[in-house]
Amino acid sequence: MIDVQAAIAANPALGRVARAEETVWINPLYLPVEMTDGLCQLVVPDAAIDDAEARLARFASFIRRRFPETEPTGGLIESPLEDIPRMQQALEREYHCTIPGRLMLKMDSHLAIAGSVKARGGIYEVLKHAEDLAVAAGKLSLTDDYARLDSEEMRAFFRQYTVQVGSTGNLGISIGIMSAALGFRVKVHMSAEAKQWKKDLLRSHGVEVLEYSGDYSKAVAEGRANSEQDPMSYFVDDEKSVDLFLGYAVAARRLKKQLDDRGIVVDAEHPLIVYLPTGVGGAPGGITYGLKRLFKNNVHCFLVEPTQCPSVLLGMATRQYEKANVRDFGLSGKTHADGLACASPSSFVTRVLGNLVSGDFTVADANLYNYLRLLDSSEGKRIEPSSCAAFAGPRGLLTLPGSRDYCAAHDLTEQVLNNSVQIAWATGGRLVPAEIWDQYLATVLD
Numbered sequence: 001m002i003d004v005q006a007a008i009a010a011n012p013a014l015g016r017v018a019r020a021e022e023t024v025w026i027n028p029l030y031l032p033v034e035m036t037d038g039l040c041q042l043v044v045p046d047a048a049i050d051d052a053e054a055r056l057a058r059f060a061s062f063i064r065r066r067f068p069e070t071e072p073t074g075g076l077i078e079s080p081l082e083d084i085p086r087m088q089q090a091l092e093r094e095y096h097c098t099i100p101g102r103l104m105l106k107m108d109s110h111l112a113i114a115g116s117v118k119a120r121g122g123i124y125e126v127l128k129h130a131e132d133l134a135v136a137a138g139k140l141s142l143t144d145d146y147a148r149l150d151s152e153e154m155r156a157f158f159r160q161y162t163v164q165v166g167s168t169g170n171l172g173i174s175i176g177i178m179s180a181a182l183g184f185r186v187k188v189h190m191s192a193e194a195k196q197w198k199k200d201l202l203r204s205h206g207v208e209v210l211e212y213s214g215d216y217s218k219a220v221a222e223g224r225a226n227s228e229q230d231p232m233s234y235f236v237d238d239e240k241s242v243d244l245f246l247g248y249a250v251a252a253r254r255l256k257k258q259l260d261d262r263g264i265v266v267d268a269e270h271p272l273i274v275y276l277p278t279g280v281g282g283a284p285g286g287i288t289y290g291l292k293r294l295f296k297n298n299v300h301c302f303l304v305e306p307t308q309c310p311s312v313l314l315g316m317a318t319r320q321y322e323k324a325n326v327r328d329f330g331l332s333g334k335t336h337a338d339g340l341a342c343a344s345p346s347s348f349v350t351r352v353l354g355n356l357v358s359g360d361f362t363v364a365d366a367n368l369y370n371y372l373r374l375l376d377s378s379e380g381k382r383i384e385p386s387s388c389a390a391f392a393g394p395r396g397l398l399t400l401p402g403s404r405d406y407c408a409a410h411d412l413t414e415q416v417l418n419n420s421v422q423i424a425w426a427t428g429g430r431l432v433p434a435e436i437w438d439q440y441l442a443t444v445l446d
């Protein structure tokens with residue numbers, strides 16, 4: 001059991017978190033990467049990220065053939081990086097804040113196939129599982145053209161196997177669509193927060209959707225138990241999967257190329273500051289890890305979680321990891337940010353990120369819709385409410401005392417910040433149906 005009062009006494013930021021205020025927690029265990037290098041190489045070596053990148057390249061010909069929308073990227077699932085200067089000005093005007101540097105949007109909200117950041121980790125893990133099975137059965141070799149996986153014979157082979165996952169929605173969509181495309185049977189165990197349109201979309205792909213009244217941890221536990229009973233079933237475990245993490249980590253190399261193509265240099269004088277909406281921690285964890293390996297001390301990664309559901313923050317701050325639950329701090333875990341509604345965090349990510357993440361901003365649900373409208377009106381871009389959490393970062397960085405002190409402590413002077421690139425990582429949106437956008441745009445909370 002966590003001693004909440006002692007935790008709050010030791011760190012006043014946790015008092016604000018427990019009162020569900022919008023705030024920032026700065027990671028007291030953040031270290032220069034030189035001091036984490038040995039451990040990182042041991043736990044998730046750079047070679048494992050190379051291997052994940054190579055695997056995605058092997059599957060590109062299959063993906064391109066099966067999902068023609070990926071034709072422009074040659075079968076790679078990658079999203080645009082865009083300047084959003086009008087949003088930057090709109091945020092400054094609306095919230096009387098200063099946002100230095102160049103504000104950009106990494107649009108994983110518009111990733112092909114799954115329409116969310118889950119297209120990275122979720123799809124990667126399904127591909128890896130398919131490759132492992134097919135190679136072991138002598139039906140595929142690593143040097144083959146993987147386009148041949150798009151055949152009746154291979155679909156019949158994969159049809160013997162089941163893939164299962166617990167999901168608040170988007171992970172189920174990425175796993176469900178790719179598993180079904182390969183031929184697997186798929187079961188997605190959905191938590192109570194999952195939106196109806198996400199369940200409908202999955203069923204339209206032939207996915208079996210099981211619904212539970214409990215929260216996300218319950219859906220994961222049910223899925224895990226169900227899968228363990230079936231030797232032909234594989235469970236994608238969002239609370240501890242290293243393969244998911246690797247799929248996400250590849251994002252960093254892709255981002256570097258996009259920055260290079262624009263002539264954007266990242267160094268001590270021109271740092272990168274990244275804000276990632278966070279649920280159980282897998283997606284932002286893998287991306288942060290990849291970014292820190294590449295850009296070292298010149299990238300500063302902040303997570304963002306709902307004020308009622310900051311589970312990764314609490315898992316790291318209390319060092320109770322997956323044992324932390326937002327309800328221990330008197331928070332409900334309920335949030336309109338369905339993709340971030342995980343009351344307990346990933347065991348793997350809260351440990352791996354312990355010295356790498358700079359901090360964690362919290363965001364009130366009402367602001368998710370305010371940011372959603374502001375991005376729509378200023379830039380004509382639409383991203384789902386969970387995704388909009390990212391904007392709490394650039395808004396808060398120089399407004400909240402905690403992050404201001406972080407900047408001062410890490411040589412992020414006014415001049416350096418003016419030369420920085422700040423990236424709001426948009427994590428979902430493309431598959432939202434038109435009538436749901438109307439609802440989102442009209443939602444005004446207290």
Ligand SMILES: *Cc1c(COP(=O)(O)O)cnc(C)c1O
Nearest residue numbers: 170279280281282283339427428
């Ligand atoms: C899943 C999700 C996240 C966060 O990913 P985790 O791995 O749960 O931390 C963020 N935004 C959206 C839209 C998501 O679906």
